[in-house]
Amino acid sequence: MQEHTTIAAIATPPGQGGIAVVRLSGPESYAVAAQVFRPMDSRKRVADAKGYTALYGQFADGAELFDDGIALFFxxxxxxxxxxxxxxxxxxxxxxxxxxxEACLAAGAVPAGPGEYTRRALLNGKLSLTQAEAVMDLISAGGRQGAALANAARGGALAQKIAAQQQALTSLQAHLTAWVDFPEEDVPALEGGSLRQTLSGVKAALDELIGNYNAAAVLREGIDCAIVGRPNAGKSTLLNLLAGFDRAIVTPIAGTTRD
Known part of the structure; x- marks a missing residue:
């Protein structure tokens, strides 16, 4: 548990690229940033930066300036x-x-653990559990449809559907509890048909969610498939047709493609 610490980690994939992003989160984020970032405009101070603003400046490791870039504040x-x-x-x-x-760690931050930023978002009420899971699904999505489903869940669509069924069951439980515990209040009894209708509706909605989850898993995770056949039987042509573009070489020469 590190909720009272300030964490730091590289937020972009490793390797060469135009830009890399280092993210700080925690109560001392501004204090740590002030030690490793020097605004080009000497009139600007990191401590005074408002949320959703950016400053251009240089990055420092102790007294040595080693790069320049942008700081975004939240x-x-x-x-x-x-x-x-x-x-x-x-x-x-x-x-x-x-x-x-390393400069951020020397300034007082601690290394972020795997999934630490999303975990803190969950604990601080910024994301529900289903939204937190959708973040990982969106990151690992291998196609456009899988990404679209994950983004919808990240926006709260799945959480809202689950919450609606939870509310239906909670209301039903409250009514039954009041009817049993407070007979003197003349709480109307639930008729068997009404009770069954509510429970059947909730079950149907949950069954639909489970079915949609199983179908979405195919889009999210993909399917491992092998196309096997005799030489020049049309395997590469079939692959290109399924892919929608020329993924494999098509030639009358046998044995040209084996991947």
Whole structure:
């Protein structure tokens, strides 16, 4: 549990690239950023930066300036994690990004654990459990449809459907409890037909969600499939037809494609 600490980690994939992003989150995010970032405009101070603003400046490791870039500022609770947060955009490449993280750690931050930012967003009420799971689904989506489904769940569509069924069951339980515990209040009894109708409706809705989940798993995770046949039987042509573009070479010469 690190809710009272400030965490730092590289938020972009490793390797060479134009830009790398180092993310800070926690109560001391601004204080850590102030030690590793020097605004080009000397009149600007990191401590005074408002949320949803950006500053251009240089990154420092102690007294040495080693890169320049942009700092984006977020004030709690208006950030992904619900905490004060700063995103530092430096030039891409492992050496620069790692040095920036090391400078942040030397300034008082601690390394973020796997999924730490989303975990904090969940604990701080910025995401529901289904939305947190959808974040990972969106990151790992292998196609457009899978990404669209994950994005809808991340927006709360799945959570709202589940909450509606939970509310129906909660209301039913409250009515039954009041009818049993407070007979003197003349609470109307639920007729068997009405009770069965409510429970059947909830079950049908949940069965539909389960069915949709199983179907969505195919879009989210994909299907491993092998196309096997005699040479020149049309395997590459079939693959290109299924893919919608020329993925494999098509030639009358046998044995040209084997992948």
């Amino acid at each position: 004030r709690a609770p208006h950030s992904y994690t619900g905490e004060d947060a700063v995103e530092l955009s430096c030039h891409g490449g492992d050496a620069v990004a790692r040095r920036l993280v």
